[in-house]
Amino acid sequence: MSKRILSVVGARPQFIKAFPVSNALRRSHDDVLVHTGQHYDAMLSDVFFAELDIPEPAYNLGVGSGTHADQTAQMMIELDDVLDAESPDVMIVYGDTNSTLAGALVAAKRSTTLVHIEAGLRSGNRSMPEEHNRIATDHLADVLLAPTSRAVDTLRSESVPGEIHETGDVMYDAILYVRERANEVSAIREQLDLEPDGYVLATVHRAGNTSNKSRLSSIIRGLASVSVPVVLPIHPRTEAALKENGLWQLACDQLTIIDPVGYLDFVSLLEGATLVATDSGGVQREAFYLDTQCITLRDETEWVETIDCGWNTLVGADSDRIAQALAQNEPNPPKPQLYGDGRAAERVAEVIDSV
Numbered sequence: 001m002s003k004r005i006l007s008v009v010g011a012r013p014q015f016i017k018a019f020p021v022s023n024a025l026r027r028s029h030d031d032v033l034v035h036t037g038q039h040y041d042a043m044l045s046d047v048f049f050a051e052l053d054i055p056e057p058a059y060n061l062g063v064g065s066g067t068h069a070d071q072t073a074q075m076m077i078e079l080d081d082v083l084d085a086e087s088p089d090v091m092i093v094y095g096d097t098n099s100t101l102a103g104a105l106v107a108a109k110r111s112t113t114l115v116h117i118e119a120g121l122r123s124g125n126r127s128m129p130e131e132h133n134r135i136a137t138d139h140l141a142d143v144l145l146a147p148t149s150r151a152v153d154t155l156r157s158e159s160v161p162g163e164i165h166e167t168g169d170v171m172y173d174a175i176l177y178v179r180e181r182a183n184e185v186s187a188i189r190e191q192l193d194l195e196p197d198g199y200v201l202a203t204v205h206r207a208g209n210t211s212n213k214s215r216l217s218s219i220i221r222g223l224a225s226v227s228v229p230v231v232l233p234i235h236p237r238t239e240a241a242l243k244e245n246g247l248w249q250l251a252c253d254q255l256t257i258i259d260p261v262g263y264l265d266f267v268s269l270l271e272g273a274t275l276v277a278t279d280s281g282g283v284q285r286e287a288f289y290l291d292t293q294c295i296t297l298r299d300e301t302e303w304v305e306t307i308d309c310g311w312n313t314l315v316g317a318d319s320d321r322i323a324q325a326l327a328q329n330e331p332n333p334p335k336p337q338l339y340g341d342g343r344a345a346e347r348v349a350e351v352i353d354s355v
Helices: 013-023 046-051 068-086 098-107 127-138 147-158 170-184 213-223 238-244 248-254 264-272 279-287 304-308 319-327 344-354
Strands: 005-009 028-034 088-093 113-117 143-146 163-166 200-203 229-235 257-260 275-278 293-296 312-314
Touching: 005 013, 005 068, 005 098, 013 028, 013 170, 013 279, 013 344, 028 068, 028 319, 068 098, 088 098, 098 113, 098 127, 113 127, 113 344, 143 147, 143 344, 147 163, 163 229, 170 264, 170 279, 170 344, 213 248, 213 319, 229 264, 238 248, 264 279, 275 279, 275 319, 279 293, 279 304, 279 312, 293 319, 304 312
Parallel strands: 005 028, 005 088, 088 113, 113 143, 143 163, 200 229, 200 275, 229 257, 275 293, 293 312
Antiparallel strands: none
């Protein structure tokens, strides 16, 4: 039976995950896309809808930035009105952002079936807002769609009340499509005069790094240690933090800082890099899917499987560890199939058919 579905997205990784799922759902169901506005910069949100052929959201709530409490509360108010207007059978939330938690809290107080995609992930770091968001959402959800068997085990160990299903990672579905398209249309490497495997790509945006001058300075110094170009598409938060802390000129002198890029260009840069240094959870998986070694600028990760199999290294914000990891020249290890076969969106649709 056809269902009315409300899919809530608000940040870059969620836009990427949503497009294969929405494509699969729309074959049988009415999927209404809601953009909370959590990412409101055009290069961090609008560009994804255009490049990935995602229909424009039916709602853009325009919430924007704010404290965690202000942002989540405003999203809840706006989403509550959307649920009144749409009366969905199902709400889908993705990942671990404030948009995720806001959607979960609103749906949990209604008869709407709450589905959490990317359930069961844990970093073990309770100081991260994302950790609280994902734990709370998992315990509120009616249906939990886990990307890995480890995530399934975590959910069972926590005795969550909802139905648990292992689907694989929907981002893998997305990257298989996007890689082919990026190879066809992106000219970013040529524009920047970058040779394949001749540069490092870096992304730094997480508040734990940008709001701490010591960590941010150490990361910049670690990245600057490598002899090949380090390309850093600059996140607005990171640019502001570098300037506020007197690090902007150092970063400009030592790194190749570029404006934020569209997703197709980013995938092209990531696939062509010899290494990526990142504090993003999404980029860790994208690098794995694109056969690019990853150095994670955090002290923990939700994607521990990539560490275990040798495709990802945790270095925190320690400049010496960053430099050492960037200098490593070991061949890539064999790559296991960790996150499904690229058909996770189909499995998501099958589960939703049955709820």
